[in-house]
Amino acid sequence: MSMSSQPDPAKLAASRAAVALVRDGMRLGLGTGSTASIMVEVLAERVKAEGLALRCAATSKATAELAGRLGLRVESLDEIGWLDLTIDGADEVDPDLNLIKGGGGAHLREKVVAQASDRMVVIADPGKVVDRLGAFHLPVEVIPFGLEATKVLVGRALERLELSGRPILLRQRDGRPFVTDEGNHILDLALEAIPDAPALARALSAIPGVVEHGLFLGICDLAIIGRPDGSVVELTREDEGDALADEEGALL
Numbered sequence: 226m227s228m229s230s231q232p233d234p235a236k237l238a239a240s241r242a243a244v245a246l247v248r249d250g251m252r253l254g255l256g257t258g259s260t261a262s263i264m265v266e267v268l269a270e271r272v273k274a275e276g277l278a279l280r281c282a283a284t285s286k287a288t289a290e291l292a293g294r295l296g297l298r299v300e301s302l303d304e305i306g307w308l309d310l311t312i313d314g315a316d317e318v319d320p321d322l323n324l325i326k327g328g329g330g331a332h333l334r335e336k337v338v339a340q341a342s343d344r345m346v347v348i349a350d351p352g353k354v355v356d357r358l359g360a361f362h363l364p365v366e367v368i369p370f371g372l373e374a375t376k377v378l379v380g381r382a383l384e385r386l387e388l389s390g391r392p393i394l395l396r397q398r399d400g401r402p403f404v405t406d407e408g409n410h411i412l413d414l415a416l417e418a419i420p421d422a423p424a425l426a427r428a429l430s431a432i433p434g435v436v437e438h439g440l441f442l443g444i445c446d447l448a449i450i451g452r453p454d455g456s457v458v459e460l461t462r463e464d465e466g467d468a469l470a471d472e473e474g475a476l477l
């Protein structure tokens with residue numbers, strides 16, 4: 226494999242298994258992050274080796290740049306219209322394949338792309354698999370206008386859900402507020418655990434300054450968890466509970 230640095234073997238295993246799902250002629254959504262970047266490299270190699278004709282929509286400027294540089298045909302989501310398959314990473318995956326995403330600040334475009342796909346496949350290493358979402362800070366993309374008021378409203382929403390006092394952190398990069406591809410900021414919610422993810426998702430979506438939160442509920446169809454030895458475990462929503470029980474010792 227001609228990657229610049231040695232890729233994480235678990236992420237590479239998950240990437241290879243996901244890229245094996247790609248068929249000639251597919252319209253693909255490409256995720257963002259370190260795992261998705263490995264997947265893009267694996268995909269580009271397969272496209273080159275097999276001469277596949279694919280149309281790809283990227284979930285971030287960074288992924289568009291990488292995919293284009295590797296020779297993949299990248300178009301806007303509007304040009305392609307609808308996607309057959311999106312492959313993306315995640316920050317947390319729970320037993321119902323609900324996710325936290327947005328550690329890289331790309332969850333808004335990622336959610337738009339995933340929802341515009343017939344199928345969303347998540348690729349991850351075993352460290353991303355959790356019993357319950359929330360240890361990873363939940364990213365919430367907010368518009369710059371009225372940021373302080375939005376923070377107050379987010380705090381009130383957390384209070385109503387008995388999550389009061391949890392830190393609400395404005396994400397920083399190089400000493401300034403982080404700016405997303407859509408020109409917004411990110412609030413990271415240090416929740417520790419999320420007792421009722423659908424209620425939290427509804428409450429956050431009801432705040433006008435919130436553009437999108439990083440909870441992906443009922444969106445992911447398949448999670449491919451790579452292991453450091455190069456093997457993978459595939460988890461689907463229907464059988465995920467059993468698969469986790471069977472594999473628990475080896476997976477976590």
Ligand SMILES: O=C[C@H](O)[C@H](O)[C@H](O)COP(=O)(O)O
Nearest residue numbers: 258259260327328329330331
């Ligand atoms: O905003 C970033 C995305 O949601 C990523 O897919 C997620 O943070 C996982 O990234 P990584 O594969 O680097 O852990």
